[in-house]
Amino acid sequence: MVILNYFIMCFIFGTTFLAIKIGMDAGAPPFMSAGIRFFLAGFILFIMMKNKGKANMSLLVRKEMLLSGLGLTFGTFATLYWAEQYVNSGIAAVLSATGPMMILLIQTFILRKKLSNKSLIGCFIGFAGVILLLSSSFTFEANPLWFLGSIVILMGEVCYASGALYSKRVIGIFKEISPIALNAAQMMYGGALLVVLSLFTEKIDVESIISIKAMGSLLYLIIVGSMVGHSLFYWLVAKTNPVFPSTWLYISPLIAISLGALLNNEAVTWLMAVGAITIICGTLLVNLDALQEVIKKPILLKKRTY
Template sequence: MTRPAPALSTPAAGAEPSLSPGPAPAGRRITGAVWAALAIVYVVWGSTYLGIAVAVETMPPFLSAGVRFALAGVLLGAIVAWRQGFAALKVTRAQLGSAVLVGLLLLLGGNSLVVLAETAIPSGLAALLVAIVPAWVVVLRRAAGERPGGRAYAGVAIGLAGLAVLTLPGLSGDVRMWGVLIVIAATVSWSVGSFVSSRIPMPGNPFTASAYEMVAGGVGCALVGLGRGEHLGFSVAEVSTRSWLALAYLVVFGSLVAFTAYAWLLHSAPLSLVATYAYVNPVVAVFLGAVFLSEPVSWPILLGGGIVVAAVCLIVSTERRG
């Protein structure tokens, strides 16, 4: 997905760059297909945090992210060529450069850092920290001269308060603080990528743009992984079956199925409804992490997560009025 909905795009760990060709007509009826697609985005993108946590149990973080995104990008490009012809993959040099930049910001700087962080912190906590992205986008919009409005600023303040509470497990030593800080850095990178993607010349076909972004992000992740020496001492034979299954799930469902559902929703449902994934995904991620990985749900996670979700709700409600 390439162009983010204004101030709303958040990097579900399995999400690709988000496209926004424009909200669906306001009067369009909400059909059963819309609810089904929304359920896919809610559950699948929320579950990708669990998938990442399982994948990195026996796989190196950057190399596994590189394989995931590069493979998903190639598959998506093949689908575009099959459905629309190879001409749909043609882009100008400027458009290709923009797609590469956005892909590196979103997937290398954003998503893969979340993958790295999940080697140190619970997947549910990572998801709740990621939910702060809409607040960063509001800050970037204000820095660019826009005036998001008082409710958006209030959402930023509330979100930052929630972020402070969420860092308490790291400060108290319950989790590794470096993991918390890496996720925060990832949210900033994702926010910058989302923000600039609508201000630089991107490929006209959002699926084509997303394919190039994923390939660029995947190559970037692989190069960083090699630079970190993740391949040294690593043996494919030592990768567990559950990690392979998790990686396959992330490629097929997180990067292709949910991506297609989200792209379709942006054409078929009100943007305000689609944007609700921003505060549903973290709840799903916390629940799945607690159930399947026995991740602790402490009071800072519950309180801070609730504050962040409330902040995102406030920012989303501001966009509805826009």
């Protein structure tokens, strides 16, 4: 059951980038689309958790939820949605996989934690992959917005990394509350902030929002992407450990690239492919120590049962 749910989660996360791209190509306003998605998904999940007695309304007035939502949802997805107006869904997925490297860099240079040699090499490899990927814009597309969109996604991953590190502290503060409820609350805050941003920066065209493609994209992202995908993620965290579910980062970008090419006619050059594989290899090396712990734990558990 764990393996089946893991692959379902990887597939879901791999499809969300294409779903976002379809919505953006349909003319849906990026900030409003992201805001509606996360606020509604967070609201529904929060009500479900409250009915189960695993969340209370006082959680919604805590500053920790606002700050988590600011990094994990607002900063991460305001940039991703805007960028996917100009960047292929597969490339967006690959660049989003740099999140763990951003976490490591923040821990090293801001939190002053020691960096292992493996992680350092992984960062260099990942950085080289980013350079290769971005350099493909000069041979693949002359549009400078493609290059700018890629940079914006990387900036969003810095927001994600900051939010992820802060959320670890938040989970420690609210130990008695389900992580799913905490995630729902921060999504509501992040979604609300995205809607506010949209009201000040976007011209809302109702027809583009209610078009079949835009509505289909939004409903898929709310129900399948946010509710089912993230619930499976937290279920896997509870059943295994925090590291194992995060390995979706090595599988989903390849799914996203394949789906983008097959279903959305997104071109993939050899330079883009090399850059994508290099980034994934670097990300894998960055997390190698943590992944080795995942492999060792089941072996230790088996020894204890005999």
